[in-house]
Amino acid sequence: MKHFSEMTPMAERIIDAAQGLIQQQGYNGFSYDDVAKLVGIKKPSIHHHFSKKEELVTVLVQRYTHRFRGELLVIEGLHASPMERLAAYAAVFEQTFNRERRLCVCGMLGAESGSLPEAVADEIARFFKVNLDWLTQIMTDAQHAGLIKNNCAAESLAQTYLSALEGAMVLGRGMHTVQGPADIARTFLSTVSA
Template structure:
């Protein structure tokens, strides 16, 4: 399997289209035919870059995780306060949701994990681990500063927060409302603040 940093501009275009399809329809909701039509190429050209759908999705999630890590570093660079970092984290989900009620790639794929190929499921799990580790650190910092309750372990609060944000996207789409992750984040943060 290729690493996302080794792909060509055309492969990058294929991944961009596949990402949008996953965010709207999930892993099982699109085919190489769908991508070929949207990119304007023939299906064998996609197979040249990604012999199997599993390869495409694994590389896509690698790239998504890398970009998300960059967002986390950017949040750290822009916000000193751990609570402000948590708000900024929710804003990343809000931006995704505001694009035609798209879901987080890994939130969508996580819901389908039982039908994902193992390599793709492993990449999705890695995305969640990166996020949970970062959130637990930030929440731990907030607890140490006396800004967030110590009644729950930081890793439990991290799981709750990430679950709330991912769930807010699903609920917002399902209810066809504009309420997204930002409002849910505000409720969560006001609940755990000291």
């Protein structure tokens, strides 16, 4: 299977188109025909780059995880305070949601995980592990600094925070509300603050 770092410019365009479709319609809601129309190429050209949909989406999720890790590094570089880092983390979700009510790629795919190929499901699990590990460390730092209550384990707080952000995107789309992940994050953080 290919790796996202080995992609040609055309393969990148294909991945970009597929990502937008997944964020709006999920894995089972798009086809190579849909991607071909968006990119402006013929369907066989997609097969030249990605023989199967499973390969395309696996590489897409690898790239998504890599880019998200980059966002986490940017947050760490710009914000020293754990609370500022948590707010900046929510802003990443807000930015995605503000683009046509798009959902997080892995949040959308996670809802379909029972019907996904194993390779795709494994990459989604890796994305969530990267995020939960990072959030757990930030929650631990916030608890040690006396900024967040110690009545819950940092791991539980991390999982609750990520669930709240992913859920805010789904609820916001479903209810056509303007309240997005950033609003939910503020409520959550004010609730757990010491």
